[in-house]
Amino acid sequence: MTEHYSTLTQMGITSFDNISRYQLRREARADVLKIYYHRPKGSLLSRSKKFTFARPGSLGPMEFQKTEQWHRLEDTSPVLRQALLELHRLLGGETHSDEATLDTKQQLLADLEHMERVMQDKLDELRRQIEALK
Template sequence: MFPHLTGLGIAEPAQIERYSLRQEAHKDVLKIYFKKQKGELFAKSVKFKYPRQVKNVLVDSGSHQYKEVTEINRNLTLVIEELNKVTRHVSLSATDTKQKILNDLRHLEKVVASKIAEIEADLEKL
């Protein structure tokens, strides 16, 4: 039913909670978040990087000047269409959005604290 998502190795698209898309240099970064399973401290997520397609577009036909532009990868657009179908039913109210932001903030605090502890432990070894 979702051939592009299964092509990415996602066996159960129904477990997808949300996704984010951002651009880094000449790549688009897609991050897919899954529903938190019972007993898990953090929800799982996977990240995919897609190179942007580079095209030369004619700017001035009189002088034959071209401009290099980048656009989203076609495969990524197909994956996003499927992700929109999977996550379409999720619409957050203002209180849900506030709670989601607070949850994300608490998660970030835990991740940062864990990373700081890891770095401090590495420093102790030196």
């Protein structure tokens, strides 16, 4: 199976069957790919992995960087593009990167909700680990 997903394997991903979804978002100077896994309750394995792909700096003035055209630029890493193709193929054509179509307010609200979920999941995970030590 690793021969079908060579880019993901090079990124350190080995449990292809446990991948549940992925998310791609753009930050100021990087693209961030986050891969989520199915994990059983009580598992100490991480539920996600995050990969950051830097983009070339200074592609345009700051005013342009805030426009929709900026977010559609094809300046992503070739490794990221290949990883996305492999993830798309692995998950049967499902895509989870619809956030690119949201307007700015919706994007900020989605980011806020995502951060709240991440923080709550991390707090729950730490509590489970503390309980396991007792």
